[in-house]
Amino acid sequence: MGLTGGIGSGKSEVARRLGERGAVVIDADKIAREVVEPGTDGLAEIVAAFGEGVLRADGSLDREKLGSIVFSDAARLTVLNGIVHPRVGARVQELLDDVPEGGLVVYDVPLLAENKLAPTFDTVIVVDTADEIRIRRLGENRGMSEADARARIAAQATREERLAVADFVIDNNGGLAELDRQIDEVWARLTST
Structure with a gap:
């Protein structure tokens, strides 16, 4: 399955947590x-x-x-x-x-929507986060200026474009407990098939 999300969405955190649940995470960039x-x-x-x-x-x-x-x-x-x-x-x-x-394999693909790769995966998980939260995270976690963060977000697919290819959406606008709850729900659905 493919996993994607815009810069600062928390996609890497979701990938890590799916790995903790037993998925084999393949991050081609890494x-x-x-x-x-x-x-x-x-x-x-x-x-x-x-x-x-x-x-x-x-x-x-x-x-x-x-x-x-x-x-x-x-x-x-x-x-x-x-x-x-x-x-x-x-x-x-x-x-x-x-x-x-x-076993479940998760491909961590940052530009899945941009490169129109959704059809190559049986399932696509999109980590969705509001732009303002992403901008704040990019500043706090990567030291990125607001202007740079906005420019990088603008260079990627829109939220709507990513959501259009999603089979599952993980809303990462809240805290880690809420994130884990959603990951558990998606994991349960993926492993029950």
């Missing part, structure tokens, strides 16, 4: 970071292809520097994707191979 951590063959191959200049002083990948190289050169982006995507695919397959019979 996996993409893992496969290029220091010491991995993924990072070594990136350095071989793009040079030492894509490393930070601590030996980790400087994503901003690499991005400035590949996003202005389609051929270089193809090289990067050829390094990262097979490793992400292999790691996702490892996770899927470990799913017990009848």
Whole structure:
């Protein structure tokens, strides 16, 4: 199933709590970071292809520097994707191979609505949160200015676009007890089928 929600909605928290209930959570963005951590063959191959200049002083990948190289050169982006995507695919397959019979897999997909991916999932869960609450959270939790938070929200799908693809909606405008109650309800419905 797919899990999505706008920036600052609490999607990652919902994913974590679904994982605590037994779901296998697959976060492709997180996996993409893992496969290029220091010491991995993924990072070594990136350095071989793009040079030492894509490393930070601590030996980790400087994503901003690499991005400035590949996003202005389609051929270089193809090289990067050829390094990262097979490793992400292999790691996702490892996770899927470990799913017990009848287990639930949750794909954490930030841009599910934007990329029109809803039809690729049997079920879509949308974490829905009012924009003003999201703006406050982004300021408190990520140190983001109100203007930056509003700009990022505006660049994503609207709440209405996300809700239009939802099979389940988790309203995350309240506290953690209310969030857990809703997750328990969705979990019960998903595991009873």
